[in-house]
Amino acid sequence: ILNVEQSPQSLHVQEGDSTNFTCSFPSSNFYALHWYRWETAKSPEALFVMTLNGDEKKKGRISATLNTKEGYSYLYIKGSQPEDSATYLCAHNRDDKIIFGKGTRLHILP
Amino acid sequence: DAGVTQSPTHLIKTRGQQVTLRCSPKSGHDTVSWYQQALGQGPQFIFQYYEEEERQRGNFPDRFSGHQFPNYSSELNVNALLLGDSALYLCASTPGLAQDTQYFGPGTRLTVL
Numbered sequence: 043i044l045n046v047e048q049s050p051q052s053l054h055v056q057e058g059d060s061t062n063f064t065c066s067f068p069s070s071n072f073y074a075l076h077w078y079r080w081e082t083a084k085s086p087e088a089l090f091v092m093t094l095n096g097d098e099k100k101k102g103r104i105s106a107t108l109n110t111k112e113g114y115s116y117l118y119i120k121g122s123q124p125e126d127s128a129t130y131l132c133a134h135n136r137d138d139k140i141i142f143g144k145g146t147r148l149h150i151l152p
Numbered sequence: 153d154a155g156v157t158q159s160p161t162h163l164i165k166t167r168g169q170q171v172t173l174r175c176s177p178k179s180g181h182d183t184v185s186w187y188q189q190a191l192g193q194g195p196q197f198i199f200q201y202y203e204e205e206e207r208q209r210g211n212f213p214d215r216f217s218g219h220q221f222p223n224y225s226s227e228l229n230v231n232a233l234l235l236g237d238s239a240l241y242l243c244a245s246t247p248g249l250a251q252d253t254q255y256f257g258p259g260t261r262l263t264v265l
Contacts, residue, residue, distance in 0.1 A: 074252075078256075085156070085258045085259070086256040131195070138208050138249075139197050140185070140197060142196070142197075143194050144192070144193055145194055
């Protein structure tokens with residue numbers, strides 16, 4: 043993996059269901075992995091910054107895990123709510139630059 | 153506590169023109185980074201300013217230039233606009249050069265006709 047890749051590109055989830063999506067990144071020269079939530083017509087908002095292999099972070103119903111050796115991070119949302127509808131971006135620190143993935147667009151269905 | 157602000161919100165220009173976008177960082181932040189987000193893409197790093205100097209640069213041509221002022225605010229200038237420069241331009245700030253969590257502004261939507 044040379045770039046930051048996110049999957050799936052888009053996701054439709056029924057309200058109340060749980061979901062997760064993936065961020066893959068180059069495992070060499072790892073410094074930090076960031077997750078952002080970007081709601082329509084708003085600024086991207088930081089969710090987590092993760093630096094250590096095995097890190098797990100949690101914020102309410104949202105949590106994330108990190109595997110720096112294999113180069114991936116998962117974002118989990120438990121009991122999806124309409125306000126979770128947004129694009130979720132991950133970003134990787136490399137060579138003093140922050141490289142973003144294309145994001146996962148999450149739609150919560152009522 | 154004011155967050156990151158950007159101006160203008162929207163801008164329409166024609167090919168060949170020049171444009172200047174402005175950003176004020178979050179209070180207490182002295183590092184400003186600029187990103188371009190084209191349709192269907194993630195934000196692409198343009199450059200970063202710290203202590204009024206360009207510290208890092210992404211893969212963008214020299215038509216893209218910037219400036220940082222003593223009050224840490226920043227400008228992004230794009231010369232000889234191309235249709236492909238149409239995008240959302242995001243500004244983000246951090247305290248110092250450490251690659252910590254960035255605080256983003258709402259962006260400037262540039263349309264080149």
